[in-house]
Each structure stands twice: as C-alpha cells, then as structure tokens.
Amino acid sequence: MASGEVILRGLTKRFDDQLAVDGIDATINGGEFFSLLGPSGCGKTTTLRMIAGFERPTAGEIVLDGVDVASVPPHERNVHTVFQNYALFPHLNVFDNVAFGLRRRKLAKDEVRRRVQEALALVELHGLANRTPRQLSGGQQQRVALARALVLRPAVLLLDEPLGALDAKIRKQLRVELKALQEEVGITFIFVTHDQEEALSMSDRVAVMNAGRVEQVGSPPEVYEDPATVFVADFLGVSNLMEAEAVGSGRGECMVRVGEFVLRAGCGDTAACGAVKIVARPERLELLSHEDQRENRLPGMVERTVYVGASRQVIVRLPTGAAIQASVTNTGDAEMYRQGKPVSVYVPAGALRVLASGPAGERSDPAVPASEHAEPSGVRS
Amino acid sequence: MTVTGIGARELATPAAPAGPEPVRRRRLLPAVLRNPWGRPRFLVLTTWVYIAWALLPVGIAMLFSFNSGRSRSVWQGFSLRWWWTDPSFSVFHDPDYTHALVHSLELAALDMLIATPLGVLLALGLARWRGRGSGAANGLMLVPLVTPEIVMAVSLLVVFTQLAIVPFALIHLGTGAQVVGQVTFSLSYVVVIVRSRLASIGPEYEEAARDLGATPIAALRLVLLPLLLPAILASMLIVFALSIDDFVVTQYMSSNASTTTIPMFLYANARGGTTTPALNALATILVVTTLIGIGVAYLIYTALGRRASTGEVSALRDLSGLETA
Numbered sequence: 001m002a003s004g005e006v007i008l009r010g011l012t013k014r015f016d017d018q019l020a021v022d023g024i025d026a027t028i029n030g031g032e033f034f035s036l037l038g039p040s041g042c043g044k045t046t047t048l049r050m051i052a053g054f055e056r057p058t059a060g061e062i063v064l065d066g067v068d069v070a071s072v073p074p075h076e077r078n079v080h081t082v083f084q085n086y087a088l089f090p091h092l093n094v095f096d097n098v099a100f101g102l103r104r105r106k107l108a109k110d111e112v113r114r115r116v117q118e119a120l121a122l123v124e125l126h127g128l129a130n131r132t133p134r135q136l137s138g139g140q141q142q143r144v145a146l147a148r149a150l151v152l153r154p155a156v157l158l159l160d161e162p163l164g165a166l167d168a169k170i171r172k173q174l175r176v177e178l179k180a181l182q183e184e185v186g187i188t189f190i191f192v193t194h195d196q197e198e199a200l201s202m203s204d205r206v207a208v209m210n211a212g213r214v215e216q217v218g219s220p221p222e223v224y225e226d227p228a229t230v231f232v233a234d235f236l237g238v239s240n241l242m243e244a245e246a247v248g249s250g251r252g253e254c255m256v257r258v259g260e261f262v263l264r265a266g267c268g269d270t271a272a273c274g275a276v277k278i279v280a281r282p283e284r285l286e287l288l289s290h291e292d293q294r295e296n297r298l299p300g301m302v303e304r305t306v307y308v309g310a311s312r313q314v315i316v317r318l319p320t321g322a323a324i325q326a327s328v329t330n331t332g333d334a335e336m337y338r339q340g341k342p343v344s345v346y347v348p349a350g351a352l353r354v355l356a357s358g359p360a361g362e363r364s365d366p367a368v369p370a371s372e373h374a375e376p377s378g379v380r381s
Numbered sequence: 382m383t384v385t386g387i388g389a390r391e392l393a394t395p396a397a398p399a400g401p402e403p404v405r406r407r408r409l410l411p412a413v414l415r416n417p418w419g420r421p422r423f424l425v426l427t428t429w430v431y432i433a434w435a436l437l438p439v440g441i442a443m444l445f446s447f448n449s450g451r452s453r454s455v456w457q458g459f460s461l462r463w464w465w466t467d468p469s470f471s472v473f474h475d476p477d478y479t480h481a482l483v484h485s486l487e488l489a490a491l492d493m494l495i496a497t498p499l500g501v502l503l504a505l506g507l508a509r510w511r512g513r514g515s516g517a518a519n520g521l522m523l524v525p526l527v528t529p530e531i532v533m534a535v536s537l538l539v540v541f542t543q544l545a546i547v548p549f550a551l552i553h554l555g556t557g558a559q560v561v562g563q564v565t566f567s568l569s570y571v572v573v574i575v576r577s578r579l580a581s582i583g584p585e586y587e588e589a590a591r592d593l594g595a596t597p598i599a600a601l602r603l604v605l606l607p608l609l610l611p612a613i614l615a616s617m618l619i620v621f622a623l624s625i626d627d628f629v630v631t632q633y634m635s636s637n638a639s640t641t642t643i644p645m646f647l648y649a650n651a652r653g654g655t656t657t658p659a660l661n662a663l664a665t666i667l668v669v670t671t672l673i674g675i676g677v678a679y680l681i682y683t684a685l686g687r688r689a690s691t692g693e694v695s696a697l698r699d700l701s702g703l704e705t706a
Contacts, residue, residue: 054588074591075600087589091607100603101593148593 003030003065004155004188006051011060013046020046022212023060028156028190028205030065033182035191035199038209039235044192047209048158051190052081065155075104080149081158085165086141088133094120094144095129101152119151122181139170146181156188163198175201196236200224208232226267230277230355239279240324246276246354254354259320263296268353277355282327284351287314290342296352297344300324305337312337316345439668446472446661453658463658472662480639481646482666488556488631488642489624492563497617499564500571501609505601507572508579525569534633537562541634555636562630567623571616574682578612611685618678622671643667 006028013021021043028034036044049055051062053074062070069077080101088097098119102112120126123143133141142162149157162178163171179202182189193199199206200220207217208231216228227233234241244256244263254270255262256278265278288294300316303323312328314337324345328337336343446464450457465471472478507519525533540549541558552558586608590600606613628644635645647664650656 052588052592054591074588075594075596081589081592083585083589085585087585089586089589089604091604100590100595104594104599152593 005030005063005065006156006188006190007061007063008047008051009061009063011047011050011062012058013043013050013055014058019212021050021057024209024212024214026207026214026217028188030188031186033179033189033191033202033204035193035203035206036209037193037196037199037206037235040194042209043212044194044209045160048081048160048190048192051156052079052158053077078155079158080152080154080156081160082142082145082149082162084160084162086133086145086162088141088144088148090133093130093132094125094136097133097144098129098148098151100148105152115151116147119147122150122185123147138166139174142166142174146178150185150187154187156190159189159191161193162191163193163195171198178202200236208235210235225281227279227353227355230279233279233353233355238282238325238327240282240285241277241279242320242322242324244276244278244354246272246274249273253349256352256354258298258322259318261298263298263347263352264349265352265354266349267351269356270354272354272356279353279355280324280347280351282313282325284348285324285326286346286348287316287326287328287336288344288346289336290344292344292346294344294346296347296349298324298347299342299344302337302339302341302343304339305334316343318345442661443665443668446658446665448658448661451657453656453661463662467659470657470659472659472666475659477641477646478659478663481641481643481663484556484640485625485642485644485667488559488563489621491560492567492624493617493620495560496564496567496620497571497613500568500616501575501613503568504572504575504579505605507576522569522572525566526573528566530566530627530629533566534562534630537565537630538633553636554634555640558634558636559631559640559642562634563624563627566627566630567620570619570623574616574619575609575612578609582608611682614685615678615682618674618681622674622678625674626667626671 008024008026008028011021011024012019024043024047036047038044046055050057050070053069053072057070060070061068064077064079069079089100092100095116098116099112102115107115116129117126120129123146125140125143125147128136128140133144136144142165145162159178163174166174175198178189182202191199191202200223203220205217205219206223208215208223210231216223216232218226218228223232224236227236227239230241233239242258244258246254247257247262248255249270249272252266252270254265254272256265256276257263258278263278268279269276288297290299298316298318300318302314303317304315306313306315307330309330311330312334314326314328316324316326318324326345445453445456447459447461448457449460449462460466463471465473468474472482503522507515507522510518537558538554541552541554541561544550552561582605586604587600590604591597595603626644627642628648631642632645632648635641641649643663644667647660647667650660
C-alpha cells in the first residue's frame with residue numbers, strides 16, 4: 001500500500017526567462033492535508049502541475065513514495081487531479097466520467113460498475129449517474145470531479161483551487177465536507193489555494209509561497225500566529241505591520257520603539273536589534289478609553305469603523321501616521337468607536353511579534369521546515 | 382389676447398402650420414435621423430434591393446433549367462425535360478454532363494477525405510507547438526486563404542510541369558494534380574476552423590484524460606476528437622463546397638476532357654449557341670450542392686457544438702461512432 005508521501009527537492013521550473021518555481025524543498029507526509037497557499041503568480045499551481053506531470057521540472061526531484069517521478073508522464077503517475085473548472089468531459093455522462101480512469105486500466109465491466117457506484121456513493125451522488133455534467137450544479141460537478149479522481153485510489157490527490165468557481169455558501173459547506181472526505185479516505189491531499197481561510201480551515205499543514213519560493217511551512221496556527229517572515233504575516237489576514245526600532249532585550253522579551261512610545265514585545269525575533277517590523281493581529285488588540293493608564297498602549301484616534309456583523313473593524317490612526325486595525329466583538333455599544341474619538345490601543349506583549357526587517361525572501365529558509373519533517377526516505381510500498 | 386404672444390408660441394411648436402410647404406421639406410430627412418427608434422426603412426430597402434440584385438440572375442438561370450423549349454432566355458413553359466425526361470440531352474443523360482458531374486463529385490470527395498484529416502493534424506500540431514517559429518507558422522497558415530487563386534494556380538502549374546525533382550515530378554496534370562491543388566488551398570480552411578474550436582475547448586479536458594491514465598493517443602481519441610467532431614464535420618462540408626465550385630486551380634491542373642468539372646464545363650459552354658437549358662440544370666446542381674454543403678456545415682457546427690457543451694451526447698455519439706468502452 002502506497003503511503004502517499006511526497007518529497008520535493010530543489011524543485012525548479014523556468015518558463016523562458018521567467019522563474020516560476022525557485023527551488024522548492026518540502027516534505028508532504030502520507031495521508032496529510034497539505035495546502036500550497038499564496039497570491040496568484042507565486043508558483044503554487046506550477047508546483048502542482050509538476051507533481052501531476054503536466055509540466056516537466058527544469059531541475060529538482062519529485063519523490064513519490066521513494067521513487068523520483070519527475071520525468072514520468074502523467075498517465076503513469078499514481079497521482080490524480082481535481083481541476084479548477086473540474087474539466088468533466090462534456091460528451092460523457094456522470095457514470096462514464098467516473099469510469100474513464102478505470103476503463104483505461106482495463107478493469108472488468110462488473111468491477112468498473114461496482115467501483116463507480118462506490119465512488120458516487122462516497123460523494124453522495126447516487127442516482128445522478130446518467131446526468132450529463134451540464135445538468136449538474138457547480139457543487140455537484142465538483143463532487144463528480146472528486147469521485148472521478150478518488151475512484152482510482154490515488155496515492156496523492158491534487159486539488160487546484162477546486163472551490164474557486166463556487167459561490168460563497170457552497171464553498172463554506174464543501175470546505176467541511178472536503179476535510180471530512182479526506183479523513184475518511186486517508187489519501188494525501190495537496191490543495192492549492194489563494195484563499196487563506198480555506199487553507200487554514202482544512203489543512204494539517206500549510207506551505208505559504210511567494211515569488212516561487214516557500215516562505216514557511218507549518219500547521220495553520222503556526223503560520224498564522226508565528227509567521228516566520230513579513231510576507232507570511234502580511235498575507236495571512238490583517239497583520240498591522242509597522243516599522244519599529246528594537247531598543248533592548250532580555251528574558252525573551254524585547255523593547256521596541258514606535259514613534260515616541262516604547263512597547264514590550266513577547267514573541268518573534270526578540271533578540272533583534274535596530275530597525276525591525278512589528279505585527280499584531282487585530283483580534284488580539286483591545287481598545288481602551290483614552291484615559292486608561294495600562295502599559296503597552298498606543299494612543300490614537302478612531303478614523304473609521306467598519307461594521308461586519310459579528311464584529312467591528314476599528315481603524316485607529318496613530319500619532320506616528322500609521323493606521324492600526326482592531327477587531328472588536330459587537331457588544332451593541334457603538335459610542336466608543338465613533339469616528340474621531342480618541343482611544344488607546346492596548347497591545348498585549350504576547351500578541352506583539354518582532355520580525356527582523358529586510359526583504360522577505362532573504363529571511364525565509366525553506367530548507368529548515370522541510371528538513372524538520374524529512375524522514376529517511378527508504379522505499380516504502 | 383395678444384397676437385404676438387400666440388405667434389411666438391406657434392413658431393416654437395413643431396406642429397405649427399406656419400407655411401406648410403417649406404416646413405415639410407425641411408423636416409423629412411432630419412425627422413428620420415432624429416428618431417433612432419423608428420424603423421430604418423431606407424436601410425432595409427437598400428438591403429433588399431441588393432439581395433434581389435445579387436440573387437435574381439442566379440434565380441432566373443435556375444428557373445430556365447425548367448424551360449420546356451431549347452431557349453435559355455425565352456420562357457416557353459415548365460418541364461423536367463432538361464433535368465431528366467429527355468433521354469439524350471438532359472443533364473443526367475448527356476454523357477458530357479454526367480461526366481462533369483461525376484468528376485466534380487470525385488474531386489470533392491477526395492479533397493474532403495484528404496484535406497480534412499491533414500488539416501486536423503496540422504491544427505493539433507500548431508496548437509501544441511510552443512516557442513520559436515510557432516507564431517510565424519500560425520500566421521503563414523493563413524496566407525493560402527488570401528493568396529489570389531490565379532497566382533496559386535499558375536505557380537502550381539509551373540512546379541508540376543517544369544520542375545523535374547521529387548515530389549513535383551511525380552504529379553502529372555489531370556485528376557492527381559487537381560486533387561493536390563484543391564487540397565493545397567482547402568487545407569487552410571480546415572486548420573482555421575479546427576484551431577478555433579481547439580482554442581475554445583482549451584487544454585484542460587486533454588490534461589484531465591491524461592491525468593486519469595489515458596495515453597496521449599487515447600486522450601486524443603476518447604476526449605479531444607469527440608469534442609472536435611462538430612468542427613471536423615463542418616470543415617469536411619466546407620471543403621466539399623470549396624472543391625465543388627472551384628474553377629481556377631481545377632482548370633489549370635486539368636489535362637483533357639476527362640478531367641472536366643462542373644464549373645469548367647459551364648465556363649466552356651456558357652457562351653456557345655448550341656447549349657440547352659441542361660446547362661442551367663447543371664449550374665443549379667452546383668449552386669444547390671454548394672449551398673447544402675455550407676448550410677449543413679453551419680447547422681452541424683452550431684447544433685453539435687451546443688449539444689456537446691450542454692452535454693446531450695447521443696447524437697454526437699451516433700454520428701461519431703466513437704464509443705468509449
């Protein structure tokens with residue numbers, strides 16, 4: 001039984017003069033839900049297409065269960081894909097779409113029928129076998145695409161923004177179902193997305209990509225709460241990124257100066273010194289009245305309040321000129337967050353993270369998170 | 382009541398009957414131009430006049446194929462004499478006519494069967510070819526479409542008759558050269574039609590097939606060809622229509638009377654005093670087959686294209702015989 005472990009070593013793809021993927025190292029464990037997250041053009045889809053076999057790497061290895069498959073054609077890889085627009089064959093009905101791969105393997109008719117029914121049951125589409133793809137809703141098409149790939153029992157399932165074409169409500173519902181399905185079948189899922197919420201809510205681990213490189217690999221809480229680079233902090237949600245100066249450290253804490261105020265920062269690169277960047281998530285900030293005398297406060301003025309239902313996003317302009325965003329639970333009291341009101345932003349030391357300044361690319365060291373999980377890659381089959 | 386006040390109002394109101402003659406003349410055209418929601422009568426009229434101008438002579442020529450007399454200009458009553466009933470001079474009995482008919486159909490069939498598959502392969506090749514040269518090849522592929530046909534015909538004549546090197550020396554004037562000539566110019570049409578369909582299909586279906594374990598050939602056969610079928614059938618019929626009514630290339634590539642086609646026969650006999658309305662019948666056959674070819678091509682392309690995308694496969698499958706099993 002294949003375990004579905006994928007190791008990428010120095011994976012590189014160059015299109016003409018453009019470096020799409022720049023030496024990626026990563027280990028994707030068998031049975032893991034692994035997301036490649038990044039903005040468009042970061043190389044995540046190219047990486048996926050190389051694992052599928054549609055693109056040939058310029059350099060590097062793709063080791064699938066101990067065998068380098070970098071130059072194996074796509075139809076001979078035990079890796080299947082769910083495409084962004086599903087690519088269901090429009091001239092075949094649901095049954096024939098799902099049976100397509102089984103028939104290529106020359107399985108007996110009964111076996112094909114049995115496994116197609118099984119796969120359709122798995123994605124809860126029994127009874128729709130005779131429909132054509134265009135007679136199905138977007139969500140149903142997506143399930144057919146899943147069934148068509150899963151029926152072949154791949155070692156690894158690749159998903160290229162499979163929820164992108166659906167509307168918001170179905171997308172949220174399928175997110176839960178997709179994760180449940182992955183746990184049920186126990187297959188390695190490699191999921192490409194630019195939607196951080198999708199990646200965080202479903203993945204066991206996330207690789208945040210930027211400009212063809214992996215910035216950080218980690219569990220969703222790790223990448224969200226312990227971003228290794230400025231890019232990761234900024235890409236995953238609102239980070240309130242600010243320039244600051246580290247003016248002294250000790251006992252795992254660091255004093256940073258923002259304008260004329262000095263704050264205690266409790267996490268990140270607390271040994272740093274000189275120009276740094278600091279980040280703090282909006283939901284970890286508190287808004288206090290202007291008179292409050294607690295430490296680690298930044299005074300400011302409410303510039304704008306955005307009502308989003310369950311919470312309010314309050315944008316506070318600081319005397320330094322920077323704006324900071326705080327997310328406040330909706331308690332029904334709007335008076336405090338009225339535009340122009342002077343407030344204090346309390347930044348708990350444990351929520352204030354120091355990131356050494358400098359280009360994001362230089363800070364990241366993709367080899368470190370990769371080797372952390374690398375196991376001796378003996379042939380396991 | 383002040384007279385001046387009323388006078389001023391009347392002048393401002395369009396309906397004022399102040400001097401009927403000059404007002405009406407001044408308003409006629411501006412009224413048409415000022416109201417963009419009215420029926421564009423003048424434009425519609427121009428269109429119909431042109432259509433009548435273009436089609437009437439052809440219609441009259443076709444009508445005279447049913448003339449009961451020998452005349453091709455004086456109507457003497459309706460008959461099917463020149464189509465069938467005259468045992469020696471009707472279009473389907475006179476050997477000169479039937480030979481031209483048969484030869485035209487032969488050439489059209491050969492052209493269709495050779496140009497279509499070749500064109501499909503070229504289109505597939507062009508779609509896959511990336512990098513240096515592919516852009517130029519795509520552009521050059523359109524050159525035969527705009528080359529003056531007489532230039533192509535004369536050039537082909539020169540290379541087939543003057544150049545003593547393979548492969549040109551292997552082609553002799555007559556049916557062979559006619560087929561080669563027709564294939565040469567009709568290929569481009571196939572490539573253009575199939576390429577545009579390929580572009581709208583996109584690479585995803587083929588990649589999906591490959592991903593699911595299909596070899597490149599199987600992906601082509603089971604996925605790409607069925608999706609291309611409307612374009613392939615349409616281009617076959619277009620090639621048929623192109624071949625049936627081609628004159629210049631076919632004429633230059635011909636050898637003797639045995640390689641006369643319908644258009645060549647019409648050209649040679651149109652001015653002759655001895656010809657009968659059977660010639661009109663032959664012309665009618667040419668017009669009708671061409672129209673049917675193009676009409677059916679259009680219907681197939683739109684109807685099957687729509688069906689393939691709405692997924693109603695049965696007709697497409699029946700036509701293709703490409704069962705997946």
